[in-house]
Amino acid sequence: MRDFLSVLNSEQYDAVTHEGSPLLILAGAGSGKTRVITTKIAYLIKEKNVDPYSILAVTFTKKAANEMYERAIQIEEKAKYSQIKTFHSFGAWFLRMYGDVIDIPSNFTVYDDDDMVTLITKSTVGLTRQQASHYAHKISLAKDYCYGPDDLMLDEIDSDQNFRLVYRAYEKRLRSTGNVDFGDLIMLPVKILTENNLIRQRLLQRFRVIMVDEYQDSNVAQFKLLESLSGYGSNLSENPAYVCVVGDDDQSIYKFRGAEVKNILNFKSIFPNTKIIRLEKNYRSKSEILAVADDIVKNNNDRLGKKLSAERGNGKLPVLAFLPNQDEEAKFCADLIEQTHEMGIPYNEWAILYRTNAQSLSFESEFLKRRIPYTVVGSLKFYEREEIKDLLAFLALIVNSKDEIAFRRIINKPTRGIGATTQEKIINSARNEGIYDFVKYAKEHCESFSKKTSESIKSFVLMMENFYKTITEELKPLETPKKLSVLIDEICENSGLKEYHAADDEISGTQRVLNMQELSNSASLYDCTTEGLLAFLDHIELDRTLEKPEEENIDKVTLITLHNTKGLEFKRVVITGMELGIFPRQDKTGEDLEEERRLCYVGVTRAQNELYMTSCASRRMYGRTEFVLPSTFLKEINKDNLRILGHIPSSFKSNTEFHGGDYGKNGLSHPTFDDPIKEKYKVGTNVFHDEYGSGVVVNSVYSEENEVVITIQFENNSRKKFLPKYQENSLLVIKE
DNA sequence: CCCGTCGTTATTTTT
DNA sequence: TAACGACGGG
Numbered sequence: 144m145r146d147f148l149s150v151l152n153s154e155q156y157d158a159v160t161h162e163g164s165p166l167l168i169l170a171g172a173g174s175g176k177t178r179v180i181t182t183k184i185a186y187l188i189k190e191k192n193v194d195p196y197s198i199l200a201v202t203f204t205k206k207a208a209n210e211m212y213e214r215a216i217q218i219e220e221k222a223k224y225s226q227i228k229t230f231h232s233f234g235a236w237f238l239r240m241y242g243d244v245i246d247i248p249s250n251f252t253v254y255d256d257d258d259m260v261t262l263i264t265k266s267t268v269g270l271t272r273q274q275a276s277h278y279a280h281k282i283s284l285a286k287d288y289c290y291g292p293d294d295l296m297l298d299e300i301d302s303d304q305n306f307r308l309v310y311r312a313y314e315k316r317l318r319s320t321g322n323v324d325f326g327d328l329i330m331l332p333v334k335i336l337t338e339n340n341l342i343r344q345r346l347l348q349r350f351r352v353i354m355v356d357e358y359q360d361s362n363v364a365q366f367k368l369l370e371s372l373s374g375y376g377s378n379l380s381e382n383p384a385y386v387c388v389v390g391d392d393d394q395s396i397y398k399f400r401g402a403e404v405k406n407i408l409n410f411k412s413i414f415p416n417t418k419i420i421r422l423e424k425n426y427r428s429k430s431e432i433l434a435v436a437d438d439i440v441k442n443n444n445d446r447l448g449k450k451l452s453a454e455r456g457n458g459k460l461p462v463l464a465f466l467p468n469q470d471e472e473a474k475f476c477a478d479l480i481e482q483t484h485e486m487g488i489p490y491n492e493w494a495i496l497y498r499t500n501a502q503s504l505s506f507e508s509e510f511l512k513r514r515i516p517y518t519v520v521g522s523l524k525f526y527e528r529e530e531i532k533d534l535l536a537f538l539a540l541i542v543n544s545k546d547e548i549a550f551r552r553i554i555n556k557p558t559r560g561i562g563a564t565t566q567e568k569i570i571n572s573a574r575n576e577g578i579y580d581f582v583k584y585a586k587e588h589c590e591s592f593s594k595k596t597s598e599s600i601k602s603f604v605l606m607m608e609n610f611y612k613t614i615t616e617e618l619k620p621l622e623t624p625k626k627l628s629v630l631i632d633e634i635c636e637n638s639g640l641k642e643y644h645a646a647d648d649e650i651s652g653t654q655r656v657l658n659m660q661e662l663s664n665s666a667s668l669y670d671c672t673t674e675g676l677l678a679f680l681d682h683i684e685l686d687r688t689l690e691k692p693e694e695e696n697i698d699k700v701t702l703i704t705l706h707n708t709k710g711l712e713f714k715r716v717v718i719t720g721m722e723l724g725i726f727p728r729q730d731k732t733g734e735d736l737e738e739e740r741r742l743c744y745v746g747v748t749r750a751q752n753e754l755y756m757t758s759c760a761s762r763r764m765y766g767r768t769e770f771v772l773p774s775t776f777l778k779e780i781n782k783d784n785l786r787i788l789g790h791i792p793s794s795f796k797s798n799t800e801f802h803g804g805d806y807g808k809n810g811l812s813h814p815t816f817d818d819p820i821k822e823k824y825k826v827g828t829n830v831f832h833d834e835y836g837s838g839v840v841v842n843s844v845y846s847e848e849n850e851v852v853i854t855i856q857f858e859n860n861s862r863k864k865f866l867p868k869y870q871e872n873s874l875l876v877i878k879e
Numbered sequence: 880c881c882c883g884t885c886g887t888t889a890t891t892t893t894t
Numbered sequence: 895t896a897a898c899g900a901c902g903g904g
Binding site: 685 | 880881888889890891892893894
């Protein structure tokens, strides 16, 4: 057996060496699926003489794609000739090559959600930004299902006929810009492949092996892309490509974005003779952590079902801590991190997980106070910052002068005396004449405006022309090629953007100029040519995470949303905010609740050595302090699989036997015995209130001041909260 | 055109 | 609570 194959277990080996029929690998969390894919790529090249050029492997994130690429070429260098990309960058690559058959120019850029909303407000007049944003979401979803504005099935997304009209107007306007949105990157290649036999045949000849990672999160459009690329489905080829997908139905967490678990459940029916291989050996987590994960996920009905075995053996019992409020929760986490740090555990072994980005705040302020270094993953959204979007709009307009959104964004920013009225005039009359090159139109028609306006337009056009010159200039002999950062610096200086944002830095203490510099730095890897610029924009649009290389090696705690942890692992994990209404969110039932449960499963299975979960009795939300109950997921965990700290809410205890709190340090010595008031008004107790009448106690928690707070549901359907301490005279307990 | 104030509104979101 | 958009006055 070859070296690189000898490290595999028998199922992994089977998956790597399987051939002859479609392959579905059901890979549990931490079961080494990336190793399987990368080894399979190497194996095909090394042992099976497959041309690396004919292998296509797609994933969802740039990060995962990069990792796959790096690990594959480590085993087999020739893998660098394979296409290892994200779904969307594959779509962009495809469209730049074949888009012309449906009139998509090869110099398109990709509009993000924000640009979509702006374009919708311009293509359908009278919509508020909020309405437009609602439609934008629906249009994205429709594209995830491959439904165009005239598709009969569109009603399944939203049967409101206005939606159809808005979608149609948006499409028309979008096409006139020559740009595409994210949905188009998948939907349009599908359209081309299904309508154009020649191109489909060419691609089928090119890609003989197609692999998909994180398959559980693929949407219908991506499924269709896989189908048509590989020669399956309605255009079944006599010689289809070899298809291998890897996924875990238990980790599907993007249904709200059009991901269809059905793609995994129905794989067999579209790809005949599918071989299914399960990878159930977990090499990541200690057995106690997997026990908790299994307790939770087994409550889902909609799953193929599997049981992970812990190859790393036993470790510590996961900890569940009940805490009074989110400030205590932050302190609890900070205590854990500080105490272990004193014992030599680095910060970067810790990850704090939460459901919503807003929850990071209390951890950030506590960590800041205690000087615990941390990094917030995902919420930064570097490319959504105003100053960055401004710069990118200049770049986008330089490659594509039909880009209406970019034109609107920068024509008068910073203010150069081309106001809203002038802008609308230029855009509308240009559009009426069927001209979409707004810069050119403005240049040719500026005389129709007042002298002052006309001068402003002229100087704007001149500036744009100079930028254009910078990237198209022929290289003089012996001159070193310029880098793209030259163009960005030029834009910063000459457009006035730098001054404009510098002023903001002074006032609000932001770092906008620095951010602009950062963008310029990252552009220094690209040539100062149209091709270089397009590649740079592709890179940005298809990978919204800016990596700051110099910060990579600093020892920091990771603060991250549960969604963002997909594919990651940490030595020690704290899942915070395990409360009903927060996680799972209040409105989740049925299938949606199952998705929340999978999200919880994903969170738990990120932990390698230690897992902590925290649940607060009260939480500040929207400026209000609400009393909250423990998450339903906590009750699903077998009590023997947890060590419980803090005082246990009675609503939890009713499902679990008392375990005893033993957490005396860190100022967390809350009473772990029942106090008489709490016992007297425990959940389920029938009461009579002088003012409100008969009712029943539905909730009982401790306040921040450690006082018992009960919620009573009265017969007239009202709910009220009381401090029983002060209700001795008006609140009567009714004995059965 | 800039700035302040008031009122509204809060998921998750690989690309 | 906080953050952001809408609107009106200077």
